[in-house]
Amino acid sequence: xxxxxxxxxxxxALQWLSxxxxxxxxxxxxxxxxxxxxxxxxxxxxxxxxEDKNDNLFDMNYQYTRTRVWEYRNSSGELKSREExxxxxxxxxxxxxQAAKLAAEHKPTPPTPAPIVKDGPVxxxxxNVRGKALKVKxxxxxxxxxxxxxxxxxxxxxxxRPSLVVDFKPANDDLPVNSIADKFINRAAGRVxxxxxxxxxxxxxxxxxxxxxxxxxxxxxxxxxxxEFTRLRTAEGYWFARQMDWHLEGREVVVNRIVDYHExxxxxxxxxxxxxxx
Numbered sequence: 001x002x003x004x005x006x007x008x009x010x011x012x013a014l015q016w017l018s019x020x021x022x023x024x025x026x027x028x029x030x031x032x033x034x035x036x037x038x039x040x041x042x043x044x045x046x047x048x049x050x051e052d053k054n055d056n057l058f059d060m061n062y063q064y065t066r067t068r069v070w071e072y073r074n075s076s077g078e079l080k081s082r083e084e085x086x087x088x089x090x091x092x093x094x095x096x097x098q099a100a101k102l103a104a105e106h107k108p109t110p111p112t113p114a115p116i117v118k119d120g121p122v123x124x125x126x127x128n129v130r131g132k133a134l135k136v137k138x139x140x141x142x143x144x145x146x147x148x149x150x151x152x153x154x155x156x157x158x159x160x161r162p163s164l165v166v167d168f169k170p171a172n173d174d175l176p177v178n179s180i181a182d183k184f185i186n187r188a189a190g191r192v193x194x195x196x197x198x199x200x201x202x203x204x205x206x207x208x209x210x211x212x213x214x215x216x217x218x219x220x221x222x223x224x225x226x227x228e229f230t231r232l233r234t235a236e237g238y239w240f241a242r243q244m245d246w247h248l249e250g251r252e253v254v255v256n257r258i259v260d261y262h263e264x265x266x267x268x269x270x271x272x273x274x275x276x277x278x
Contacts, residue, residue, distance in 0.1 A: 036152045039164060040145060042199040047141045054200075058238040059091040064268040068261070075256035092271055147175055147185060156193065158202055159232065163193040170209065183212045184225070200239045203230045222250035240265055 066089050072081040148168040156163055169189040177183060190206035206227040214220045227246040231239045244263040251257070 033152055033155060033164065036150055036166075039152060039166070039194065039199075040150065043194060043201065044141050044145060046199045051200075054239055057236075058234065058240045059089070061236070061238065061271055062234070062240070062268045063088065063090040063093075063271050064240075065089070065264075065266045067264045067266065069263075071260040073258040073260075075258070077258060080257075089265075090271060144185070147171055148188075153191075155196070158193050158195075161202070161233070162196040163202055164196055165191065165193055167191050180214055183214070184208070184222075187212055190227075195233070195239075198233070198237065198239070200231065200233070202233075202239070204228065220250060220252045222248060224249040234268075240268070 066087050068085045070081075070083045071079060073079050147170065149171045151167045153165050153167055156165055167189075168191070170186055175182070175186040177186065187209045188206050189209050190204065192201050192205075193203040194200070195202045204227070208222065208225045211221060211223045212225075214222075225246065225248050227244075229244040230242050232242045233239050241263075242265055244261075246261050248259040249257075
């Protein structure tokens with residue numbers, strides 16, 4: 001399951017385009033809520049068996065504009081550095097171009113490697129904090145789930161679809177720590193909205209419950225971290241992340257900084273070529 005969930009937490013909106021409106025449904029007028037155990041089972045099944053295929057189908061059938069913005073501020077909130085990237089994502093076209101290029105060179109098509117971003121010296125205008133440590137792709141879904149205590153708090157309408165609202169917090173104060181990521185995950189709490197029909201996580205909000213030190217505080221400390229994402233559903237049933245935002249306040253080596261990250265998928269439209277994923 002990819003980073004749309006998105007991320008540092010539990011199975012770890014564009015406001016001017018598609019705000020995620022939530023309207024409570026009175027429980028007396030709705031069907032009974034499922035048990036928490038059954039809901040977790042359904043979410044884990046989808047995360048394990050469906051999410052990767054879902055992501056590939058969306059990318060193979062839809063073109064969209066992806067925007068990413070990093071903003072770095074000093075401890076006083078003064079903007080010191082800003083980076084913005086915009087790209088039009090069309091996976092069938094990209095794969096076809098790669099295959100054509102390699103065919104002309106008589107080479108087999110290799111998997112696309114992830115770009116390598118090298119760390120540089122930490123200064124007031126340069127940071128190595130780019131979100132890579134916030135991924136949880138190396139964790140199995142059951143491993144993540146057992147780290148939290150879940151509470152089903154109700155049912156709401158989210159973007160016109162019934163969703164089950166679940167709060168989560170660390171299961172206890174003695175969770176295993178085998179990596180830097182564990183330090184963050186073990187101190188994460190928040191709320192997720194689970195689509196009642198598909199059992200996809202449609203929206204999430206997360207925060208740290210306490211300060212996190214990296215290598216005893218030598219390399220850095222994080223005293224505030226918030227994370228939010230919203231996913232939408234296409235007519236065919238593909239879920240995609242419309243927005244992802246996180247805010248971090250802490251110290252990187254000797255530099256105190258505030259980091260904000262914003263990512264959007266915009267202007268999604270069906271790809272009209274015959275290239276599809278099956």
